[in-house]
Amino acid sequence: xxxxGFSVQFANIExxxxxxxxxxxxxxxxxxxxxxxxxxxxxxxxxxLLRIAALLMRPSGGSIKxxxxxxxxxxxxxxxxxxxxHATLLYDELTAQENLQFFAKLYDLPHAYEICAAAxxxxxxxxxxxxxxxxxxxxxxxxLSLARAMMTGPRLLLLDEPATGLDPEGQAWLxxxxxxxxxxxxxxxxxxxGRNEVQxxxxxxxxxxxxxxxxxxxxxxxIRDILSRSGPEE
Amino acid sequence: xxxxxxxxxILAKELRVELRSRxxxxxxxxxxxxxxxxxxxxxxxxxxxxxxxxPGLLWLALLFAGSLMLQPSFVxxxxxxxxxxxxMAPIEPxxxxxxxxxxxxxxxxxxxxxxxxxxxxxxxxxILPVLGRLLLVLLLGTIGLATTGTVFSAITAQARxxxxxxxxxxxxxxxxxxxxxxxxxVGLLSTQPYLDRxxxxxxxxxxxxxxxxxxxxxxxIFEE
Numbered sequence: 001x002x003x004x005g006f007s008v009q010f011a012n013i014e015x016x017x018x019x020x021x022x023x024x025x026x027x028x029x030x031x032x033x034x035x036x037x038x039x040x041x042x043x044x045x046x047x048x049l050l051r052i053a054a055l056l057m058r059p060s061g062g063s064i065k066x067x068x069x070x071x072x073x074x075x076x077x078x079x080x081x082x083x084x085x086h087a088t089l090l091y092d093e094l095t096a097q098e099n100l101q102f103f104a105k106l107y108d109l110p111h112a113y114e115i116c117a118a119a120x121x122x123x124x125x126x127x128x129x130x131x132x133x134x135x136x137x138x139x140x141x142x143x144l145s146l147a148r149a150m151m152t153g154p155r156l157l158l159l160d161e162p163a164t165g166l167d168p169e170g171q172a173w174l175x176x177x178x179x180x181x182x183x184x185x186x187x188x189x190x191x192x193x194g195r196n197e198v199q200x201x202x203x204x205x206x207x208x209x210x211x212x213x214x215x216x217x218x219x220x221x222x223i224r225d226i227l228s229r230s231g232p233e234e
Numbered sequence: 235x236x237x238x239x240x241x242x243x244i245l246a247k248e249l250r251v252e253l254r255s256r257x258x259x260x261x262x263x264x265x266x267x268x269x270x271x272x273x274x275x276x277x278x279x280x281x282x283x284x285x286x287x288x289p290g291l292l293w294l295a296l297l298f299a300g301s302l303m304l305q306p307s308f309v310x311x312x313x314x315x316x317x318x319x320x321x322m323a324p325i326e327p328x329x330x331x332x333x334x335x336x337x338x339x340x341x342x343x344x345x346x347x348x349x350x351x352x353x354x355x356x357x358x359x360x361i362l363p364v365l366g367r368l369l370l371v372l373l374l375g376t377i378g379l380a381t382t383g384t385v386f387s388a389i390t391a392q393a394r395x396x397x398x399x400x401x402x403x404x405x406x407x408x409x410x411x412x413x414x415x416x417x418x419x420v421g422l423l424s425t426q427p428y429l430d431r432x433x434x435x436x437x438x439x440x441x442x443x444x445x446x447x448x449x450x451x452x453x454x455i456f457e458e
Binding site (some may be wrong): 051054055056057058075076078079081083085087088089090091092093094098102103106107110132148217 | 235240243247250251254255279313314315316318319320321322325326425457
């Protein structure tokens with residue numbers, strides 16, 4: 001399945017929490033289909049920028065355009081944005097199947113049951129479909145979280161430190177899935193603060209420092225350099 | 235997606251999660267029973283006193299139960315940041331609030347249905363002749379309590395001192411509701427039962443005003 005990813009334009013984004021300025025005029029233009037790694041130390045503003053991209057947080061200044069649209073067209077944009085973070089965004093008291101079906105219905109997907117079954121198959125959790133999420137390991141939860149994000153056919157996938165708590169095998173799997181989504185045309189924006197297997201397919205690296213863009217590169221060697229300086233292995 | 239369908243989906247999810255965990259219902263039921271039994275033994279009211287003070291004690295117990303039950307309503311969504319997943323879905327933000335509000339009202343009303351015969355037995359009050367009207371007062375009071383409680387639960391969910399903050403915000407706001415509900419219940423449990431329309435209209439207006447406010451400002455409640 002191929003899709004056209006959303007473009008994302010952050011224009012002079014500022015975000016203030018009380019007296020503290022978390023983002024100080026960040027401008028990044030992401031083309032459709034790019035796989036961007038957002039790196040930086042803790043508190044550099046990565047998660048804040050991702051939550052602004054997810055339209056969960058309103059910037060204090062500046063503007064964001066997703067797919068060329070301002071945030072007025074929220075529902076249409078939201079319907080095609082997926083998010084996977086270190087928090088699973090899943091209900092522990094529901095089964096894997098119930099979780100996916102609940103979100104499929106919220107997204108008004110036709111044939112929700114079949115779509116959920118296919119998503120579970122894709123992440124290798126078909127046999128655990130009727131088990132409660134609270135019985136899952138960290139890796140399985142993250143797989144299910146990715147299934148939840150993928151089943152809507154996202155044109156923009158936001159990954160907020162998705163490798164946190166995953167073993168190398170889990171990271172490699174997540175990396176291959178992210179690479180596959182990228183090949184299908186999905187735009188991916190991923191925050192990370194350490195080297196991990198998920199970064200293998202990255203086509204651009206942006207380093208944030210104290211709420212400012214410190215480095216931004218599309219070039220292979222420079223990307224590796226930025227990622228290698230992003231922190232220790234996760 | 236229509237507001238009604240999105241609300242229905244959220245409500246169904248809430249009920250399913252609660253039926254699995256039984257966290258809210260069991261703790262609230264035990265708590266409210268304890269309060270009523272303690273009140274009953276502490277005051278040891280005569281028949282006239284029970285008719286006069288019983289309704290106030292009942293609504294006080296329900297208020298405590300409500301604040302206990304409503305607190306986790308949105309805190310639950312923070313465990314795995316599921317509130318973000320709900321907010322990213324292409325639905326009206328008010329649907330999230332309304333789904334939770336209806337679920338909370340259902341839980342509270344369910345607790346009241348179990349509580350009512352125990353309350354009548356402990357305070358020796360005849361509730362059967364006025365059951366229909368009493369249920370109407372309970373329903374209106376419960377909707378008001380669930381509406382304000384759910385909204386403040388959403389507002390305080392991200393605060394550090396949320397356990398302290400919710401009662402501090404909730405109690406002054408629901409004081410008029412509590413007075414109206416208690417007075418209406420006192421009338422119903424008096425020797426010559428009557429339902430004071432002034433209090434009934436007050437309860438209705440309270441519910442409509444706060445539901446409308448929740449609908450108008452629901453979008454801003456979840457903003458970070």
